Amino acid sequence: MSNTTEINTPLYFSINEVAQILGVVPATIRNWEKQGYFVAQRSANSYRIYSLDDIELLKKIKQYSIDDRMGSKAIKSLLASQVATPPTLSGFEAAGTSNQPDRKLIGSKWRQYRDNQKLTLEDVARQVGISISYLSKIENGQANISYNILERLASFYGKSVLHFFEPEEAQRHLIEHDTGExxxxxxxxxxxxxxxxxxxxxxxxxxxxxxxxxxxxxxxxxxxxxxxxxxxxxxxxxxxxxxxxxxxxxxxxxxxxxxxxxxxxxxxxxxxxxxxxxxxxx
The missing domain is CATH 2.60.120.10 (Jelly Rolls)
Known part of the structure; x- marks a missing residue:
């Protein structure tokens, strides 16, 4: 897919990138799926793909299975109290719809963050180690972007990748009657x-x-x-x-x-x- 064409589609990561994020090997993630903890989304060419929300769920599965050493039955029961069982990551439907933020929206957040700190494209590109034109395309939602680049950008701004993409409205202090998510x-x-x-x-x-x-x-x-x-x-x-x-x-x-x-x-x-x-x- 060309980096010069606007890609107004949801952002997903490969199983290798997700394994890197979680600190496990890809076979571990595949094994979690075999055990029925989740059902991975698939791309048009049948490769497993994962969104930022998917990664959050997989982090919980890692905690339950590796950190807490819980059994399979206990893990499934705990997941059932939080999401559908077996959860289909991001609620991905057969029609291919998703409520994940698209690359254009994500790019605009990077641009807003840079503008808030009064930084130029050149300032950020030089520190992150990418070209100015590539950073511009990222901010305009016109470029494919790997987890490695996302991590470098987030690190430059002093944030983790997942923390950076949480919605701004998540900072509400007051939850009025019947407005809880x-x-x-x-x-x-x-x-x-x-x-x-x-x-x-x-x-x-x-x-x-x-x-x-x-x-x-x-x-x-x-x-x-x-x-x-x-x-x-x-x-x-x-x-x-x-x-x-x-x-x-x-x-x-x-x-x-x-x-x-x-x-x-x-x-x-x-x-x-x-x-x-x-x-x-x-």
């Missing part, structure tokens, strides 16, 4: 809404809306700490297979994420539950 749970009868919109944070507060009989009955565990507060309805949490806690509105609960846990709504009405996860254990 929906989270794809992949669990029938369960709706989630994020209660935080920051680029850097430790706590993950989420509002759960659980239909009667719905939940995550398969036990799972991971790193961190959990806090639950039942806003309305009933909620049942089972710890370590035998400890059953039946909660009602106004009840609160705390436990280590390393405890095996599962949950469900045993009542006849929708339960609303504030769930706060801190992935770092004190």
């Amino acid at each position: 929906p989270i794809q749970a992949g669990i029938p009868g369960v709706t989630l809404k994020s209660l935080i919109s920051q680029k850097e944070h430790v706590l993950f507060p989420v509002m759960f809306y659980v239909e009667p009989g719905a939940g995550a009955p398969e036990t799972h565990q991971h790193n961190g700490e959990e806090f639950i507060y039942v806003v309305q309805g009933q909620f049942r949490v089972t710890l370590n297979h035998t400890e059953v806690y039946n909660m009602k509105a106004g009840d609160a609960m705390y436990f280590k994420s390393s405890d095996f846990h599962s949950w469900t709504n045993p009542g006849k009405k929708v339960s609303q539950v504030l769930w706060v996860h801190c992935p770092v254990e004190r």
